Amino acid sequence: MAASTSVSNAFRSTIVKKILMSLTGLGLVIFVLGHLIGNLSLLFGPEPFNLYSHKLMSLGPLLWVIEIGLVAFFLIHAWNGISVSRHNRRSRPVRYAKTGDAGGPSKKSLSSVSMIFTGIILLVFLVIHVATFKYGAYYTTVIDGVEMRDLYKLVYQKFHDPLYVFGYTGVMILLGFHLRHGFWSAFQSLGTNHPRYSGPIYTIGVVLAIVLAIGFIAIPLYTYFN
Amino acid sequence: MSEMTLKLSVWRQENAADAGKMVDYTLPGVSEHMSFLEMLDVLNEKIIAEGGDPIEFDNDCREGICGMCSLVINGIAHGPEKRTATCQLHMRHFKDGDHITIEPFRAEGFPVIRDLTVDRSSFDRIIAAGGYVSVNTGNAPDANAVPVSKEAADKAMDAAACIGCGACVAACPNASAALFVGAKISQYALQPQGDPERARRAQRMVDQMDAEGFGACSNHAECEAVCPKGISIMNIARMRREYLKAIIS
Ligand code: HEM
Numbered sequence: 001m002a003a004s005t006s007v008s009n010a011f012r013s014t015i016v017k018k019i020l021m022s023l024t025g026l027g028l029v030i031f032v033l034g035h036l037i038g039n040l041s042l043l044f045g046p047e048p049f050n051l052y053s054h055k056l057m058s059l060g061p062l063l064w065v066i067e068i069g070l071v072a073f074f075l076i077h078a079w080n081g082i083s084v085s086r087h088n089r090r091s092r093p094v095r096y097a098k099t100g101d102a103g104g105p106s107k108k109s110l111s112s113v114s115m116i117f118t119g120i121i122l123l124v125f126l127v128i129h130v131a132t133f134k135y136g137a138y139y140t141t142v143i144d145g146v147e148m149r150d151l152y153k154l155v156y157q158k159f160h161d162p163l164y165v166f167g168y169t170g171v172m173i174l175l176g177f178h179l180r181h182g183f184w185s186a187f188q189s190l191g192t193n194h195p196r197y198s199g200p201i202y203t204i205g206v207v208l209a210i211v212l213a214i215g216f217i218a219i220p221l222y223t224y225f226n
Numbered sequence: 227m228s229e230m231t232l233k234l235s236v237w238r239q240e241n242a243a244d245a246g247k248m249v250d251y252t253l254p255g256v257s258e259h260m261s262f263l264e265m266l267d268v269l270n271e272k273i274i275a276e277g278g279d280p281i282e283f284d285n286d287c288r289e290g291i292c293g294m295c296s297l298v299i300n301g302i303a304h305g306p307e308k309r310t311a312t313c314q315l316h317m318r319h320f321k322d323g324d325h326i327t328i329e330p331f332r333a334e335g336f337p338v339i340r341d342l343t344v345d346r347s348s349f350d351r352i353i354a355a356g357g358y359v360s361v362n363t364g365n366a367p368d369a370n371a372v373p374v375s376k377e378a379a380d381k382a383m384d385a386a387a388c389i390g391c392g393a394c395v396a397a398c399p400n401a402s403a404a405l406f407v408g409a410k411i412s413q414y415a416l417q418p419q420g421d422p423e424r425a426r427r428a429q430r431m432v433d434q435m436d437a438e439g440f441g442a443c444s445n446h447a448e449c450e451a452v453c454p455k456g457i458s459i460m461n462i463a464r465m466r467r468e469y470l471k472a473i474i475s
Contacts, residue, residue: 188462191470194460
């Protein structure tokens with residue numbers, strides 16, 4: 001049967017908004033995971049990290065594509081997240097005097113009800129983070145006769161600034177919260193729910209959230225205390 | 227037989243235009259054998275005897291099957307018992323001296339009519355948008371002429387257990403009607419009888435759900451936990467698949 005809704009109408013539907021959020025959200029999860037693995041080279045000193053970041057920066061046009069893609073993913077995700085949250089607030093104009101938790105099969109948690117809060121903090125953090133590192137001080141170093149950016153020096157400085165280190169740590173805890181609900185939620189938003197796999201997917205999401213949060217917290221704390 | 231004295235905070239609101247407020251009552255002599263609604267009946271008799279206006283609340287069969295009763299009790303739609311509509315909730319689950327807060331289902335799509343009664347005709351409009359199967363008139367078809375697999379029949383029956391009470395909306399942090407609409411779309415999508423209209427149905431019902439001002443589903447699953455019939459959020463996932471298939475077909 002032919003669809004009666006136009007494409008522009010479909011993008012106004014809450015279901016399509018959530019599908020866009022889940023696809024971009026999962027894309028961002030893959031990015032964050034890759035980012036963490038790359039950053040682990042920081043633990044091995046200046047050379048491995050600078051070589052790694054030099055390799056990334058030498059990607060040329062490919063890097064451009066990745067960066068534009070990332071910005072687009074963040075914008076689509078955040079735009080729809082804010083839009084959906086505003087819609088949801090309007091859907092209950094009079095609040096309950098008393099709220100409770102029904103328990104049982106419910107997956108409502110502190111992390112599920114604070115998605116927009118953790119999301120907006122992540123967005124603000126992201127701007128500061130990119131300004132601090134990508135567009136931060138440009139030191140140079142020479143490794144094996146090749147001159148390259150000494151990003152390690154900048155990271156080392158920032159990770160010795162207690163304000164930055166503990167702010168960063170706090171935001172990474174919030175990232176863990178965002179993903180604890182976000183990971184499984186993305187699968188449900190995509191319409192995948194199966195009695196055999198949905199339980200494990202929820203568990204994988206919790207483990208992933210903890211691993212990512214601990215991984216991202218470990219690097220600045222290790223640098224700070226060394 | 228043990229009797230309880232309860233402290234009740236009940237939402238009172240003259241009409242849709244009134245701002246409304248919580249009003250406190252003390253009710254002695256509550257039997258543990260009463261249902262929650264019978265307890266409210268007793269409270270109403272007391273209020274009437276004292277010259278006041280009784281508290282208005284929806285109810286009909288009082289057997290847990292019609293979907294008329296509602297109420298958010300201590301912050302939980304249909305109260306603390308799992309898979310239990312308010313009419314089947316008995317006072318033995320409370321104890322002497324308890325303070326119970328009673329509020330109407332709250333949602334943009336469920337405006338308050340008076341006190342604890344809300345207008346759930348938005349659900350009727352969602353059904354009217356596509357929650358039916360068009361059939362030609364004439365003789366009833368032969369039994370078993372259209373084969374339905376056992377698995378599909380079971381899933382469709384589970385979805386069709388929805389009594390349309392709206393507790394899913396009341397419990398959802400976003401006041402989303404996704405579980406109700408998911409169940410209604412699923413009960414037809416799973417069976418051959420519903421197949422010819424499935425794309426149009428999914429699209430129209432979802433569009434109507436959004437138009438009625440219900441929120442988006444954030445997958446909190448609080449709805450499944452309060453549903454008196456234990457309808458699974460798997461039906462919400464199916465609704466999304468059906469909607470997606472409909473708009474790209
Ligand atoms: C590293 C960054 C981020 C990652 C990895 C991420 C990941 C995710 C994932 C996987 C979901 C589940 C999607 C779904 O249920 O369909 C989600 C949901 C959500 N995200 Fe993000 N996100 C990130 C940043 C943000 C930002 C910057 C915002 C907004 C300002 C945001 C706001 C939200 C909101 C509001 C939801 C819940 C939507 C709902 O109500 O169901 N997120 N996120």
